[in-house]
Amino acid sequence: MELEKLIERFWQKDRQALSKLITIVENNSPYMLDVMKAVYPMTGKAHILGVTGPPGAGKSTLVDKLIKAFRNEGHKVGVLCVDPSSIYSGGAFLGDRIRMQWAYEDDDVYLRSMATRGELGGLAPRASEIIKIMDAFGKDVVIVETVGVGQMEADIIRYADTKVVVSVPGLGDQMQALKGGILEIADVFVVNKADTNGALEVVDDLKMMLHLRKESDWKPEIVLTEALNNKGTTELYQAIQTHKNYLNESGTAALMSQTRREHTCLYAMKETIKKYIDHKMEIEEAKLIQKKVREGGLNPYQGANEIINNILKINIREGE
Ligand SMILES: Nc1nc2c(ncn2[C@@H]2O[C@H](COP(=O)(O)OP(=O)(O)O)[C@@H](O)[C@H]2O)c(=O)[nH]1
Ligand SMILES: [Mg+2]
Incomplete structure (x- = not known):
């Protein structure tokens, strides 16, 4: 059968087979569950990193630098970009593609964007299945970039082990929006575009909001970055590793796995x-x-x- 061959090639680390299996899941084809059943036993090893924030905050620029940081440590990286706005603005992914050309040429980096075709329902669980496929393929880290504006993005980011929320100076009302939902689930805060006016005020705002958060063992770090100039990205990488260690040592990672299996x-x-x-x-x-x-x-x-x-x-x- 065709699917069996495809899965065989997937285990042989054939990137084309990886792409095809992801497409099966993305299109919710009748073989979707067969694909998932086959790859599932090899999942559970990747660290899932969610990067969310308003459009234009510099998420893709930041992800580009993070990929490099992970590659420097020898990690294999998968990236899933879920950006529904790109179907309207058209060129968004093209820009990313040019910027990330180097990553397309690295065999241990796999980049994928997920189109939404206007049907938002069911997108979050499908994104989660795509993450599993990259995990099973042998990625050590899977980065998911989403635009943090709505419920759907909040649903996607929930699947991440470490949730990074990116804000920038000059957001105004969007900062208010952050207070709802996303703020509660963030593990690391990034204030990007630190080269522009108002970055320190954003840090102060975030600190204030953090006081309103429920008491928890984990105190989210706030990292200032200039993604464009690759400043602060090492600190961000460190903050992510610290959170990963916390998840493992506190037993939170094990609890998350249980919930994930059930879901x-x-x-x-x-x-x-x-x-x-x-x-x-x-x-x-x-x-x-x-x-x-x-x-x-x-x-x-x-x-x-x-x-x-x-x-x-x-x-x-x-x-x-
Ligand atoms: N001034 C400044 N601009 C930045 C910085 N990081 C990203 N940008 C710019 O912000 C714009 C949006 O970046 P992009 O990564 O596509 O944002 P995304 O929509 O959040 O993925 C681009 O023109 C970037 O060059 C930064 O640290 N400082
Ligand atoms: Mg982007």
Whole structure:
């Protein structure tokens, strides 16, 4: 079978096979769960680093420098960039591509951007599966860059072991937005563009906000950077390593793995049932019920019940 060959090539570290498996997951193709089942045993080794912040904060510039820092230590790096705004602005990834040309030429760096095609639902879990594939391929670190503006990005960043939140001077209201959600889950704060006015004020603002955070063993570090000039990136690298060590030593990493395994199982179950429904909707009886619903002869909710009870044969009683 085609898929088996592909997976075999994946284990032989064929980057093209890696790309193809990721595409299967990205498109949510029928083979998605088969791919995941096959690669899963080799996952769990990579450190997952989330980098989020408003558009233009310098995340990609920073990621570029971080890749270099990880490569200097001999780590293999995977990068997943999830930037829905790029479908509107068009050139965003092109700019990244030129900047990161050196990384495309390094066999131990794998860069991938994820298009959203306007359908945001289900994006976060799929991003998480793509991270697993890079992990299984043998990446020591997987960096996920997301634009930190909405719930979806917050969902993606939740999958990261270490969550880096990038802010810059002159954000104004966006700083307020940071207070919600993202602030609570950040492990390391970066104030980038430290070469511009107002960086120290941002640091003060963040310190104030940190007082409002729930008491915890981990005290997020605030790192000043000039990504463009490669300043502060060594300190950021160190802060990330410190957090990684904290996760391992405090037992937090083990707890996170437990939750992740549970979520993965739940996700696989839901996807399997979805697939089963799609399959069953093809049979004549289901089509007849659908026809009745379509033509207004049957209440859609009642139609759903009939299909569930008589065709899927799942016994769900009202109110459960
Ligand atoms: N002045 C200054 N500009 C920066 C710095 N880091 C990045 N930039 C610029 O900010 C712009 C947006 O950078 P980019 O990395 O694409 O931001 P992203 O949208 O967060 O990924 C680019 O023009 C960068 O050259 C910095 O430290 N200082
Ligand atoms: Mg970017």
